[in-house]
Amino acid sequence: MKKVLLALAVLLSGMASAENIVLDLSTPNEPINYDKDGLWTEVFNGEAKVKSQEFTFAHRSPFPQYSCGFFASKMTTILASADYDDQYGCMAKGGVAGEGTPYLGAYWETSNETEDWKSCEVKISSPHYAVGCYVCNSPYSYYVMKNGNNYAAKFEQGSWFKLVAHGLDGNRDEIGTVEYYLADYCSENSDEWKLNDSWEWVDLSSLGKVSSIYFTMESSDTGEWGMNTPGYFCLDKLTVSTEPSSVEEPTVAAVKAYYNRADGAVRIESAEPVMAAVYNMNGALVLNQHVEGTAAIDMSACPSGVYVVRCGDYSVKIVK
Known part of the structure; x- marks a missing residue:
């Protein structure tokens, strides 16, 4: 009985000391400036990165008017064009906190990725246990899947589009993955098809203790040159903890x-x-x-x- 009580005391002590770190772009480590449309003014500055709480988000702009990786945004406009003019928005028209609040958009660029640099990687200041994050479709990807365009097909029965989170340890060895479907048309019943248009919680706790998390994307619409579906997604409220956790979706x-x-x-x-x-x-x-x-x-x-x-x-x- 004493051993049981001691074990319980240790467990409760660990739970009490756990600290959750939650991404909050309203209080970044360095000021984030936005233009009149709500887009990060440094989106085409290849040296700039979004840093908030314990997180640093990968970002590059190797040539003018082009960027890959993460970018900050507060844009609310959705043009539903299935084209580049919707690449910096979010289907939720803002972060988890509401319309017009800040969030992260991301463009997954595979051509320049190496073992040491991933286009959509989040580095953590010190190893923490992964908890989860909210994700949402970009309007660009959403309307391409809904309507198609000159480069990508309209989604039909059997189509799918997913985001994959990869956990890396301190040696940059991959220790786990979590998959989330931003679109799932696999069911023969069209009433069960899913096309994400709002923030949804993704449980990342199975990744364990990570030094960084990077994201990749996969689509059923893939051709000779890779994925045809635009590789965009939005992210908010990324959460890690000092202790293993099974934190439920925040209210x-x-x-x-x-x-x-x-x-x-x-x-x-x-x-x-x-x-x-x-x-x-x-x-x-x-x-x-x-x-x-x-x-x-x-x-x-x-x-x-x-x-x-x-x-x-x-x-x-x-x-x-």
């Missing part, structure tokens, strides 16, 4: 709110009943509404400007 994704200019309404999505309130920048309550599931708050009568939407502990700024 931050339980509520989403965004402004839909097409109908002049704030769209609310909530997993639980919540009171949604809209405030102007002076802190005055403008509108409120009880939400169960999904709802729309009509702001057509409100003047143009910046507002804050609050739903419980969740809040996001919107521009009308």
Whole structure:
């Protein structure tokens, strides 16, 4: 019995001392500047990298107006063009925290990868245990899969597109992989087809203790020169821990709110009943509404400007 109690005490002590490190681009290690559209101003600076918390994200720009690896963005515009003008956005129109909040986009470039340099690698300041991250489709990849273009096929039954996370130890030896399908049309029942358009949690805990994590992509639409589907994805809230962990998906994704200019309404999505309130920048309550599931708050009568939407502990700024 004493041995059991001692083991339990050691376990509880370890749990209490565990520290989770969560990517938060609102508090980066070095300032991240954005242009008027919400794109990182250093996206074409080959020497620049995004550094936040314990993470450093690979990035290169070997020639003008081209970059690969990770880039910061707050872009909300989606053109649905299935072309390069959608390569810097996110289907969620913002990070996990809400529309217009920062997130990371990434372009997986295979031609220049070596054993020592991976285009979509995240280096950690010291070895930590992988926990998980949120991922979402880029609008460029999404609309190519949905509609096709001159270079890539529209997805049909049997098509798929996946992201693969690889864990590396201190010797840069690969110690595990985790796969996540950004699109899955493999079922014969089209009602079961999946095309990701929102943030989804990916459990990376099976990778164990890692010094870095790098991402690759695979697609059923592959030709002589490699993958035809554009190799883009978005990432947020990457989480590692000082101790082995089975952390569940954070509750931050339980509520989403965004402004839909097409109908002049704030769209609310909530997993639980919540009171949604809209405030102007002076802190005055403008509108409120009880939400169960999904709802729309009509702001057509409100003047143009910046507002804050609050739903419980969740809040996001919107521009009308």
